[in-house]
Amino acid sequence: MELSENQFLSSDDGRPKEECGIFGIFGHPKAANLAYLGLYALQHRGQESAGIASSDGNHIVRYAGMGKVIDVFEPKHMDNLQGDRAIGHNRYSTTGSSYLRNAQPFRAESNLGPIVLAHNGNLSNAGTLRFELEQKGHIFQTTIDSEVIVHLMARSGIKDFLEALIHSLKQVKGAYSLLIMNREKIYAVRDPHGLRPLVLGKVQGAYCVASETCAFDIVDAEYLREIHPGELVELSSYGIKSYYPFEKQPESLCVFEYIYFSRPDSIIFGESVHEMRIQLGRMLARQAPVEADIVVPIPDSSVSAAIGYARESNIPYELAMIRSHYIGRTFIEPEQRIRDFGVKIKFNVVRSAVEGKKIVVVDDSIMRGTTMRKIIKMFRNAGAKEIHVRISSPPTRFPCFYGIDIPTRKELIAASHTIEEIRKYLRVDSIEYMTVETMLQAIDRPKMGFCTACFDSNYPSPLDDCAEENQKYLFEDMSCSEYY
Numbered sequence: 324m325e326l327s328e329n330q331f332l333s334s335d336d337g338r339p340k341e342e343c344g345i346f347g348i349f350g351h352p353k354a355a356n357l358a359y360l361g362l363y364a365l366q367h368r369g370q371e372s373a374g375i376a377s378s379d380g381n382h383i384v385r386y387a388g389m390g391k392v393i394d395v396f397e398p399k400h401m402d403n404l405q406g407d408r409a410i411g412h413n414r415y416s417t418t419g420s421s422y423l424r425n426a427q428p429f430r431a432e433s434n435l436g437p438i439v440l441a442h443n444g445n446l447s448n449a450g451t452l453r454f455e456l457e458q459k460g461h462i463f464q465t466t467i468d469s470e471v472i473v474h475l476m477a478r479s480g481i482k483d484f485l486e487a488l489i490h491s492l493k494q495v496k497g498a499y500s501l502l503i504m505n506r507e508k509i510y511a512v513r514d515p516h517g518l519r520p521l522v523l524g525k526v527q528g529a530y531c532v533a534s535e536t537c538a539f540d541i542v543d544a545e546y547l548r549e550i551h552p553g554e555l556v557e558l559s560s561y562g563i564k565s566y567y568p569f570e571k572q573p574e575s576l577c578v579f580e581y582i583y584f585s586r587p588d589s590i591i592f593g594e595s596v597h598e599m600r601i602q603l604g605r606m607l608a609r610q611a612p613v614e615a616d617i618v619v620p621i622p623d624s625s626v627s628a629a630i631g632y633a634r635e636s637n638i639p640y641e642l643a644m645i646r647s648h649y650i651g652r653t654f655i656e657p658e659q660r661i662r663d664f665g666v667k668i669k670f671n672v673v674r675s676a677v678e679g680k681k682i683v684v685v686d687d688s689i690m691r692g693t694t695m696r697k698i699i700k701m702f703r704n705a706g707a708k709e710i711h712v713r714i715s716s717p718p719t720r721f722p723c724f725y726g727i728d729i730p731t732r733k734e735l736i737a738a739s740h741t742i743e744e745i746r747k748y749l750r751v752d753s754i755e756y757m758t759v760e761t762m763l764q765a766i767d768r769p770k771m772g773f774c775t776a777c778f779d780s781n782y783p784s785p786l787d788d789c790a791e792e793n794q795k796y797l798f799e800d801m802s803c804s805e806y807y
Contacts, residue, residue, distance in 0.1 A: 344367075344443065344538075345411065345413075346365060346410070346411045347409065347410040348409055349559065350408070350528060351527060352407055354408050355405070355406070357531070358377070358411035359392065362392045362411045364535075364540070365538050366413060367584075368534060368535075369413035371389065371390075372387060372388065372425070373391065373411070373426070374387025374388070374395075374412050374426050374428050375411040377404040378406045378504065382406075382506075383430070386403065387423065387426035387427070387428070389426065408509055410502040412426075414426060414427060415728065425465050427440070428441040429465060429469065431470075431473045435484050436506060438473050439503070442468075443534055444497065444725060446471065446496065446497040447724050447725070448785070449469070449495070452475070459478075469501070473491075476488055485566075488510060489555070489569075493569065496785050496787065497514070498519050498577075502532060507559060507560075508557055509557075510558070511532040512556075513550045513554055516575040517551070518575055518783070519577060520534055520535060520585065522546060522549055522550065523546075523548055523563075524539040524547055525545050525547055530558050530563050532558070535586060535589035537586045540588070548593075573783065575774040576592050576774065577727070578766070578775055579716075581596060581766060582715065583716075587624075587627050592771065594768060596627075597627045599765075600628045603766065604628035604631020604633075604634075604635065605635040605765070606761050606762070607631070607632055609761075610758070610761045613683060613753060615682060617640070617680055618641065618685060619683065619684050619702075620640075620642070620686075621695075621698065622642075622644060625685050642673070643682070645670070645672075646670055650669060663700065663701075666698060666701070667701070670698060670701065672702055677705050677706060679706055682702065682710055684713070686713075688714060688716050688719055689719070689745070690735060691735070691736055692749060696748060696749050699712070699749050712749065712751050712754040713755055714754070714757065717756050717758055718742070718756050719735055719737055719778060720735055721735075721778070721780045723776065725784075737756075742755075759775055763775070
């Protein structure tokens, strides 16, 4: 099947997008300030909105706004976020509209008292649960999937907060790393499959929880351990207490966290992200060797894999593509249209590094292929003699329903085209992906199991509501930041 120039055109760069980053802390006099810093370190996990809720044990104050952490919070907002406990949330940037009412942490008043929730993941049966609740008269404030958890708690008839939370979570399916706060305590919960990461730390006697350990480094917190799949950790003035209230399930860690999403300086699932990516690159070099002069990463997420490929193949590593980190949310294109302007404003080739050379271009994944095609053209224009593409993951052929915004199957280039067709579309001399088997072999650790559904459609939990054409909710519009 022949691929056309415009077949996979999209308004974004074709990268999969993470759903969220979360941070919580209990027992620190400047809890909200540390939550702010933690969210700042987790900014890569979501740039659509940011929010923090804090409590002094009597009152809960919440503030959220649209945009990045540095744009949402001003000193006056932080001054209002008093108390020794806080939870925070970064939301990812969708390809469609995004609105304030869906910003988290989500807060609700209930017969159990105030409930504040921050969620990373996706509940695959939220649509069914929501429909059933609405038929019984429940009124939802947002279109986020995790609001159903609060409604299930409130209608449970259980007076104990923790028991009501467990009762609610036993009814949901899918992926969740959650922070739930009331006036007295914070609860950190990870779904029984462990799909999304969640780590536990400690700083100046206060316990903290985050999506990744890079959020601990910025506040000088000590990384203690992973919160285990199916574990619920209670943070209170008495310290921490651990529960395992859910039926044990096979571990299904999201492999894309290692491939692309998490920061390389983080430890997730008990292992260094940087080292795991180096191992992927080494295995890729063994599986798909090629004669070349230099190995070039597509910055930033593929740098570690490219280092691994270079080390294993004994081909020099060269930083021959530069990425700008100073692109705003909007930009003005010159009156005379510049071809491939969207890519050129983000990337540029170091001509002296590639001119007249055979290059291995290492990237972590290809979704639609449009960005890679433009990048390859930039290398050609800079004088590269041969271009060999190596991808440190298998072909992405299926969407994710557990908290990653991967395009639908009809948009995924590998879902409907052969490797040779993709090579011709990209106009490269060769292209090879890792296989699922070699990928798992590269990151194999004792007792670790991974979700590979985006490569092979082996989804670890039921997909009750997940029609591909309806992966995301349509949000209602609210235009400004607010307390409530």
